[in-house]
Amino acid sequence: QEKNKQILVLGLDGAGKTSILHFLALNRVQRSVAPTQGFNAVCISTEDRQMEFLEIGGSEPFRSYWEMYLSRGLLLVFVVDSADHKRLPEAKKYLHQLIGTNPVLPLVVFANKQDLEAAYHITDIHEALALSEVGNDRKMFLFGTQVTEDGSEIPSIIQDARDLIAHLAADMSDQA
Numbered sequence: 001q002e003k004n005k006q007i008l009v010l011g012l013d014g015a016g017k018t019s020i021l022h023f024l025a026l027n028r029v030q031r032s033v034a035p036t037q038g039f040n041a042v043c044i045s046t047e048d049r050q051m052e053f054l055e056i057g058g059s060e061p062f063r064s065y066w067e068m069y070l071s072r073g074l075l076l077v078f079v080v081d082s083a084d085h086k087r088l089p090e091a092k093k094y095l096h097q098l099i100g101t102n103p104v105l106p107l108v109v110f111a112n113k114q115d116l117e118a119a120y121h122i123t124d125i126h127e128a129l130a131l132s133e134v135g136n137d138r139k140m141f142l143f144g145t146q147v148t149e150d151g152s153e154i155p156s157i158i159q160d161a162r163d164l165i166a167h168l169a170a171d172m173s174d175q176a
């Protein structure tokens, strides 16, 4: 049933998936984050419902699971390291492979690590990931985020993103 579908959180290793989930769930920055070896399920309660997030590790051995779980996804949250310029083409390749299998799955992209000096601005991330090509029938959102202890401004973006994800997830469940 759609109600049991999860919000998939995918993206290359080190992009910040676990860090973002921790912040979304607890409004706090996690100090030492270990790479996710397999799956990381996080349940977040909003006023009227629960959201189930499923992160799948971004390291090579776990990427083969991404597509398998996509059919069970309510929406896709894709996280990139905005400062990892070298691997943006790889991230783009995986993203387009994933969404290619489902023309309507809503997409929320986090251009993470905006605190780093080398970070690309979201307009450059939009271009690097070819987000203009994700399809006209799909809802797509892009957030510039950072999960750091200093600077109180940006984490409010993560809270906005959480509200948006809650709305999208509710829409998708109600459609079922």
Ligand SMILES: Nc1nc2c(ncn2[C@@H]2O[C@H](COP(=O)(O)OP(=O)(O)OP(=O)(O)O)[C@@H](O)[C@H]2O)c(=O)[nH]1
Pocket (backbone or CB within 6 Å): 011, 012, 013, 014, 015, 016, 017, 018, 019, 020, 031, 033, 034, 035, 036, 037, 056, 057, 058, 059, 079, 112, 113, 114, 115, 116, 145, 146, 147, 148
């Ligand atoms: N500077 C900076 N570092 C970050 C940010 N978000 C996460 N990190 C750090 O980046 C590293 C990787 O973060 P994770 O959250 O483990 O990344 P992940 O996408 O879950 O990685 P896998 O589980 O291996 O797929 C950790 O050392 C985090 O502390 C950010 O916004 N800015």
Ligand SMILES: [Mg+2]
Pocket (backbone or CB within 6 Å): 017, 018, 019, 034, 035, 036, 040, 055, 057, 058
């Ligand atoms: Mg992780």
